[in-house]
Amino acid sequence: MSGRVLKFGGTSVGTPERIRHVAQLIGKIKEHVDDVVVVVSAMGETTDQLLDLARTISPLGSDALMAMLLSTGEQVSSALLAMALESIGLESVAMTGWQAGIMAQGPQQRSTIKAIYPERIQLALASSRIVVVTGFQGINQEGEIVTLGRGGSDTSAVALAAALGYSCDIYTDVDAICTIDPRLAEHPKPLHHLTYEETLEMASLGASVIDPRSIELASQYNVPVWVGSSLHPSLGTFIHSESVEERSSITNVSVLGQVAYIRVVHRCRDQQMIAKLFSGLAKCGINVDIISQNDDSSISFTITRQEIARVKHLLQELDCQDYSIDDTVQKVSVIGDAMRHQSGIASQVFEVLVEQDIEFYQISTSEISISYLIHEQYTSRFIQALQSAFNL
Ligand code: ASP
Ligand code: MG
16 A cells, blocks of 8 residues: 655645646546645735734734634645545545544644544544645644644655655655755755755755755655656655765755844843843743854844844843844854865855855855855855855
């Protein structure tokens, strides 16, 4: 018996025509795969529209009610897709997160999946039906419908694949994951194979093609993942544990926008003040990124621009007046498994920075990536220069 989870994003099910096209594609896959489970996002911009709608009623809707509202988007698309399947003679059933046994925990709008009880899905599969499950949602211990955070349908799909022991195909609006986001560069190269680690690094460092939480899960449960488009399903990117292509250089350049760079001046190496500042940031749940001690009397770090107001408030509370906030920076990262054994990549990037006369504020590294914080006005020039220097 073979089984597969297919996930279709908002664009793939954005119109009735596209839903019919997706149904045809599922029909073709069903010809050679025994068990097919489909996970859908809400149609097109539905989730954003629901958010806008909520704001017109109350700018501060409770988490529970927001989750209740936002989860309806996926209910619409799953029912419509199941209808489209039935209309071409494919027996199917649509299920919400709770019907599919997806148990979740945590804040109602950013819940995580705790367990999956897939008996109901398995029963439907046993009678040869295609099961269409709403992405992005589950049910918590209190019986509330909860959502998994924006972009959470990828995670629903991979989690179901893990629970059922299937592989997971993620259909999106790009033919394959590329060396650079096609919106940021001309003619980037498609990547046919990636490791979980590279993909996770890319997704966390700004590549928006897949939700990082889904790759974390895939890696944990060894779920083979494919990412591609329903228009050219013969292309696409396979994501798995081992690298299958020997690469001598970097695999990808990713960009994280919406970054703010904060520099706080303190008395000569005032460790206590620094500890207070970071514990305050942690208490507020503010995610701090690159941290560096610049000289004896200032420390800098980055946050997302949405957090600026909260950080300002915190600095005020700590009676810290001497600070600066720059909200015109972006984080550009070069990523690749080859970095583990290949030296000289950082030096090549430094040459590019010098050649292009681009100043950087901060650098951070991981085993397989190097990130540069630069002024956003240089981002596209930097990307272009990296593309030609590394032949991406
Ligand atoms: N519809 C939700 C969103 O737009 C979940 C998803 O698309 O994965 O964030
Ligand atoms: Mg969406």
